[in-house]
Amino acid sequence: MTNFLKGLSAFPITPADAAGQVDTSALKRLLTPLVAARVDSIGLLGSTGSYPFLSRGERRRATDAALEQANGQVPVLVGIGALRTDEAIALAQDAKAAGAAAGLLAPVSYTPLTDAEVFEHFSAVAAASDLPICIYDNFGTTHFRFSANLIGRIAHIPGVVSVKSAAPAADLVAGHLAQLRAVVPPGFSVGFSGDWHATEALIAGGDAWYGVAAGLFPNACLAIVRAVQAGDVAEARRLDNAMQPLWALFKEFSSLRVMYAAAAIKGVEAVPPRPILPLPDVVQARIRTVLRELALG
Known part of the structure; x- marks a missing residue:
């Protein structure tokens, strides 16, 4: 398993204007602390990065800016999901040409x-791009539910190297992980999203945390990951418990909306892609309070 498929993958928002033009300067400002913190990878143009709302040209601009900012210090995984298979192939080829470490394919x-259809989609993109592919399992946005059997079949396609799966509740994660381990090849990376369940997924043996909060707060999230890697489960759970006020905001308002508000609080102004609207002022005030109390503001 390559190193960038383990540990913490930080997923930032993609600052863009109302017309969908990416603000590459703002994006670089967001990436600077991620590179400085030495997260294990950056997940560019993920769901938090609003990839479906951006044109191919803007996605390439964002990718080029991110690779320039990472400067080889941190691997960059790039979202390549699209409605059409030929579009996903083109996006994968763009990511490969730019120097991305892998493509996140939903x-x-x-x-x-x-x-x-999903199996053939992955087969075609992997074959045509020569880009390592991560299975991007996100039922909440795609409304496609992967079975363990389908993940196992796709995992054996040459070039498919990992899966990002939504972490279930703590009492279910060990069974879920065992199901996946039973069907994927040896050394295949099994990682998890869903920040509020991620710590328990790592403790259960997950390889990576694909973290939304890490896109703005890399050090707080890295502390959890490094505690798990050091075998200090009690410390990892303590740190995760301290983050519960932020996880509660994510669950109530969606992590995407909260992260746009948090980015503005931290000085990076960006508007969510319409029709998504900024959170009301009263909610933004709550977010500001939580960030201050967690020393994340």
Whole structure:
């Protein structure tokens, strides 16, 4: 397993104007502390990065800016999901040409997809791009539910190297992880998203945390990951428990909306892509209070 498929992958927002033009200067400002903290990887143009709202050209501009800012110090994983297979192939080829370490491929759809269609989609993108592919399992945004069997089949496609799966509750994560380990090849990276369940997923043996909060607060999230890696489960849980007020905001308002508000509080102004609206002032005040109390502001 390559190193960038372990540990903490930080997922920042992608600052852009109302017309969908990426603010590369603001993006670089967001990436600077991630590189300085030495997160294990950066997850560019993930769901938090609003990839479906951006054109191919803007996604390439964001990718080029991120690779320039990372400057080889931190691997960059790039979202390559698109409705059409040929578009996903083009995005994967763009990411490969820019120097991305891997592509995050979600089965984006309007018409609900079948397992056979998703398998062929991954096969085509992997074959045509020569880019390592991470299975991007995010039912909350794609509304496609991966079975363990389908993940196992896709994991054996040459070039598919990892899966990012939504972490279940603490009492279910060990079973979920065992299910996946049973069907993927040896050394295949099994990582988890869903910040409020991620610590227990790591403790259970998950390889990576694909973290939304890490896109703005890398040091707080890295402390949790490094505690788990050091075998200090009690410390990891203590640190995770301290973050519960932020996790509660994520669950109530969505991590995407909260992160846009938090970025503005930290001095990076960006508007969510319409039709998503900024959170009301009263909610932003709550976010500001939580960040101050957690010393994250």
